[in-house]
Amino acid sequence: MSGPVGALLRGVARYTLLALVLAFFALPMLWLASAPFDRNPRVTASLPEFTLENFRRLWENPNAVNSLASSVVLAVGSAVVVVTLSALAAYALSRVRIPGRDGLLYLLLLLSSIVTGTAAMVPVFLLASELGLVDSYSGVILVLSGGLLPAAIFILKDFTDTVPRSYEESARVFGASPLRVLRDVVVPVVRPGLATVGVWTVAQVWGNFLIPFLLLRSPDKSPAAVVMYTFYTEGGQPDLALISTFSLLYSLPVVLMFLFVSRRYGFRFHGGIKA
Amino acid sequence: MPDIALSRIGKVYPGGVRALDALELHVAEGEFFALLGPSGCGKSTLLRTVAGLETPDAGSVSVGGRDVTALPPGERGLAMVFQDYALFPHMTVEENIAYPLKLRKVARRERSESAVRTAAELGLEELAARRPAQLSGGQQQRAALARAVAARPDVLLLDEPLSNLDARLRLEARTFLKKFQRELDVTTVFVTHDQAEALALADRIAVMEDGRIRQVGTPAEVFRRPTSTFVASFIGSTPMNLLPAELSEGAVLAAECRLPLPSGAQGQVEGGEGFVYGIRPEYLRWSASPLPDALAGTVSVVENLGSAQLVTMECGGRTVQVVVSEDHDPAPGEPGWAAPRSDRALLYRDGVLVGAEESRVPA
Numbered sequence: 001m002s003g004p005v006g007a008l009l010r011g012v013a014r015y016t017l018l019a020l021v022l023a024f025f026a027l028p029m030l031w032l033a034s035a036p037f038d039r040n041p042r043v044t045a046s047l048p049e050f051t052l053e054n055f056r057r058l059w060e061n062p063n064a065v066n067s068l069a070s071s072v073v074l075a076v077g078s079a080v081v082v083v084t085l086s087a088l089a090a091y092a093l094s095r096v097r098i099p100g101r102d103g104l105l106y107l108l109l110l111l112s113s114i115v116t117g118t119a120a121m122v123p124v125f126l127l128a129s130e131l132g133l134v135d136s137y138s139g140v141i142l143v144l145s146g147g148l149l150p151a152a153i154f155i156l157k158d159f160t161d162t163v164p165r166s167y168e169e170s171a172r173v174f175g176a177s178p179l180r181v182l183r184d185v186v187v188p189v190v191r192p193g194l195a196t197v198g199v200w201t202v203a204q205v206w207g208n209f210l211i212p213f214l215l216l217r218s219p220d221k222s223p224a225a226v227v228m229y230t231f232y233t234e235g236g237q238p239d240l241a242l243i244s245t246f247s248l249l250y251s252l253p254v255v256l257m258f259l260f261v262s263r264r265y266g267f268r269f270h271g272g273i274k275a
Numbered sequence: 276m277p278d279i280a281l282s283r284i285g286k287v288y289p290g291g292v293r294a295l296d297a298l299e300l301h302v303a304e305g306e307f308f309a310l311l312g313p314s315g316c317g318k319s320t321l322l323r324t325v326a327g328l329e330t331p332d333a334g335s336v337s338v339g340g341r342d343v344t345a346l347p348p349g350e351r352g353l354a355m356v357f358q359d360y361a362l363f364p365h366m367t368v369e370e371n372i373a374y375p376l377k378l379r380k381v382a383r384r385e386r387s388e389s390a391v392r393t394a395a396e397l398g399l400e401e402l403a404a405r406r407p408a409q410l411s412g413g414q415q416q417r418a419a420l421a422r423a424v425a426a427r428p429d430v431l432l433l434d435e436p437l438s439n440l441d442a443r444l445r446l447e448a449r450t451f452l453k454k455f456q457r458e459l460d461v462t463t464v465f466v467t468h469d470q471a472e473a474l475a476l477a478d479r480i481a482v483m484e485d486g487r488i489r490q491v492g493t494p495a496e497v498f499r500r501p502t503s504t505f506v507a508s509f510i511g512s513t514p515m516n517l518l519p520a521e522l523s524e525g526a527v528l529a530a531e532c533r534l535p536l537p538s539g540a541q542g543q544v545e546g547g548e549g550f551v552y553g554i555r556p557e558y559l560r561w562s563a564s565p566l567p568d569a570l571a572g573t574v575s576v577v578e579n580l581g582s583a584q585l586v587t588m589e590c591g592g593r594t595v596q597v598v599v600s601e602d603h604d605p606a607p608g609e610p611g612w613a614a615p616r617s618d619r620a621l622l623y624r625d626g627v628l629v630g631a632e633e634s635r636v637p638a
Contacts, residue, residue, distance in 0.1 A: 171374070171378075172328070172349060173348045173349065173355045174354070175348075175349025175379065184374070189365060
């Protein structure tokens with residue numbers, strides 16, 4: 001086919017395909033936006049019979065509000081641990097020449113994807129149990145941080161590699177101690193990298209179900225991702241009203257965080273030793 | 276304001292590269308001192324050793340009579356400007372300049388006043404609130420200088436201070452730098468691979484090759500009486516003519532011409548072979564008619580240098596370059612004669628100047 005008719009048909013086909021793909025991704029979002037305000041939400045997206053009743057019911061569920069607070073504690077705690085430790089490790093690995101450094105990094109990266117995964121579920125639980133870390137926030141934070149650290153170090157090492165050594169040498173000649181150099185020069189210059197790692201850690205921990213499910217016993221400590229699993233009606237059916245409402249509240253903080261950090265730091269690197 | 280003394284400094288890099296070899300050097304108080312040499316000669320390593328950024332394997336560094344070999348860079352009382360200036364990109368010009376004072380725990384208000392004053396001295400007062408990325412190359416250099424001198428260091432170290440500037444700016448910055456150093460009256464050591472820069476800026480120059488110092492002297496000494504053929508060929512924008520020569524009957528035979536014995540070599544040598552006769556193109560007097568005691572040959576290339584011209588001449592199978600004033604008009608293919616100034620001509624044996632230990636050049 002050719003000519004204007006062919007071009008038109010091709011255009012129609014292309015936009016139809018795009019519309020279908022868009023619908024595939026947009027419908028769940030639409031459901032997430034409408035179902036919490038619907039008196040009788042179903043699995044299909046429909047025009048809601050508007051109500052705020054679902055939010056009131058959720059508010060009365062003691063575990064729901066608590067769980068969001070738990071999620072914040074776990075996410076922020078892990079972010080602090082991961083950002084601090086990965087910054088120190090990445091700086092050291094970027095500046096010190098040791099044989100097999102890159103091999104070590106790749107090995108850690110490889111192992112970390114196994115260690116916190118389902119495969120290591122039992123040993124992780126036994127280890128935490130031996131150390132008395134079961135049913136404590138610090139246990140979950142440590143296990144999650146351990147799993148995220150190698151990737152975080154990997155990302156941050158790339159950022160620190162781009163900081164010219166002359167910045168640090170210059171500060172050293174003026175009399176700055178190594179920690180001072182890190183604080184005054186390296187950290188500010190790699191701040192976009194730190195922000196990236198921090199946001200990424202929060203998002204990872206926020207969405208993690210397995211580790212808190214495994215290590216936390218008391219329901220009042222469970223984070224949002226685990227509590228969502230408990231929303232069933234007396235009849236054993238998933239309580240769609242609660243689940244959708246909770247999902248909305250659950251995703252909002254992460255979305256807001258992304259918007260904030262992206263505006264504040266822009267996820268960009270303002271380097272430039274010469275204009 | 277102290278002097279700098281280096282004694283028997285040695286540095287070997289992993290892999291056995293000898294960067295510095297039992298090196299001795301003394302830089303006097305208030306002196307503007309150049310470390311000059313081709314890349315890889317160890318000049319930057321030497322500067323970084325003085326700064327304390329490299330640890331020597333042997334020898335000692337002292338600043339103002341105080342042995343600083345084991346001290347960290349920050350406790351040596353010196354400041355350094357890096358080749359890339361190393362201005363901190365996240366700080367404004369003023370914050371950059373005030374940073375050394377912040378490290379010395381000077382009160383915020385005082386260090387801000389001091390930074391503004393130093394910025395004004397260097398003509399940066401309008402730019403104090405800008406970030407380094409918003410400055411031109413010349414402004415960045417002045418900001419880096421301001422930061423270095425804000426803390427009133429005893430010694431200022433500059434690593435290739437002009438190499439990041441474009442050609443026109445470089446000349447301007449050179450004059451500025453020399454004036455600034457004089458006003459500040461601070462002992463200054465800089466590294467360069469550009470011999471013209473070293474000659475123009477420095478009070479004294481150390482010419483380095485392969486981790487050793489080949490010659491130390493004022494620009495005039497290094498230019499007029501290079502003590503080795505290496506220094507002779509490295510210094511000067513047009514390289515020195517170096518011709519294999521032999522001596523007989525008190526005269527030099529080079530490029531099939533008979534030339535008078537250089538005055539510095541008189542009474543120092545017997546006859547023989549294996550000499551090298553050196554004369555700078557600037558110290559040859561051109562003539563289109565035959566001259567006695569001159570190099571005779573045929574003009575092959577004429578390059579215009581503006582107010583003068585560089586003539587390349589073939590004499591006796593050797594190439595000789597002559598700087599000819601604009602009064603003459605040589606053309607390729609014509610015969611020419613070039614008479615050396617015998618008080619500027621030099622004689623080398625085994626790469627070393629004959630009579631080098633003798634008295635210095637009269638100024």
